[in-house]
Amino acid sequence: MSDPQRPRASLRTAVVWDVLKDALDRRGKTAGNGAAGALDVLDTGGGTGNFAVPVARLGHRVTVVDPSPNALFALERRAAEAGVAERVRGVQGDVHGLFDVVERGGYDAVLCHGVLEYVEDPAAGLRNVVDALRPAGTLSLLAAGLGGAVLARALAGHFTEARQALTDPAGRWGEGDPVPHRFTAETLSELIGEAGLEVGAIHGVRVFADLVPGVLVDTEPGAMEALLRLEAAVAELPAFHSVATQLHVLAERG
Numbered sequence: 001m002s003d004p005q006r007p008r009a010s011l012r013t014a015v016v017w018d019v020l021k022d023a024l025d026r027r028g029k030t031a032g033n034g035a036a037g038a039l040d041v042l043d044t045g046g047g048t049g050n051f052a053v054p055v056a057r058l059g060h061r062v063t064v065v066d067p068s069p070n071a072l073f074a075l076e077r078r079a080a081e082a083g084v085a086e087r088v089r090g091v092q093g094d095v096h097g098l099f100d101v102v103e104r105g106g107y108d109a110v111l112c113h114g115v116l117e118y119v120e121d122p123a124a125g126l127r128n129v130v131d132a133l134r135p136a137g138t139l140s141l142l143a144a145g146l147g148g149a150v151l152a153r154a155l156a157g158h159f160t161e162a163r164q165a166l167t168d169p170a171g172r173w174g175e176g177d178p179v180p181h182r183f184t185a186e187t188l189s190e191l192i193g194e195a196g197l198e199v200g201a202i203h204g205v206r207v208f209a210d211l212v213p214g215v216l217v218d219t220e221p222g223a224m225e226a227l228l229r230l231e232a233a234v235a236e237l238p239a240f241h242s243v244a245t246q247l248h249v250l251a252e253r254g
């Protein structure tokens, strides 16, 4: 799993991290709940803490809910190594039973990164994620994009699978597809609207990163930096949302 501080991993996390950090900074200035803008952040399906630990490093209090005991164990160790153990709490749980383990309406920001595509019922899962927010809270949602998968299957020569993903209601390319659901900017916006939030910004994530041969990025001097800058430049352009591997959406109550 990645760490926004490491260059190779930052190809997966840089765009999301920059958008999230700005949103938390803005929220911290207006939340007015004590200690220098410190927020209560919930990371649903937060895993080993790719985002939770850097968010805690910003001074926020983070609760991670994840069904995997192994991930929570790794999270605890990682938080301790980063010196933020007192601000990171790991809880075993599931988005479908979220309020068995955390407080409804108790969080200034809720992250749901790389999770919605795996949950049984994405609409119900997202409603719970949204219901964990305080009235003026911010949602950071990252989910698998349909177009990126179609492009990747086609470029690998799997043309029938690429077409199958296009027509399958869940955006799956076949029986062997490990991802149960994929989304477009439109379907994610619709789910967010149904859950009671207004979409603020949409970013396309990993538009090129997964398609470029690693050797081009790892051996050419300056190539990694240039690719990161290119990813940042296209992330906001709607034309590229439809081919991104993941879509990131920031949303708030209207």
Ligand SMILES: C[S@@+](CC[C@H](N)C(=O)[O-])C[C@H]1O[C@@H](n2cnc3c(N)ncnc32)[C@H](O)[C@@H]1O
Pocket: 001, 002, 044, 045, 046, 047, 048, 049, 050, 051, 065, 066, 067, 068, 071, 093, 094, 095, 096, 112, 113, 114, 115, 118, 119, 120
């Ligand atoms: C791809 S990882 C993403 C981890 C982290 N959010 C990140 O961005 O690095 C997916 C995570 O979702 C968790 N997960 C899977 N199903 C879940 C569910 N129904 N509710 C909550 N978390 C779930 C997994 O245990 C795993 O840690």
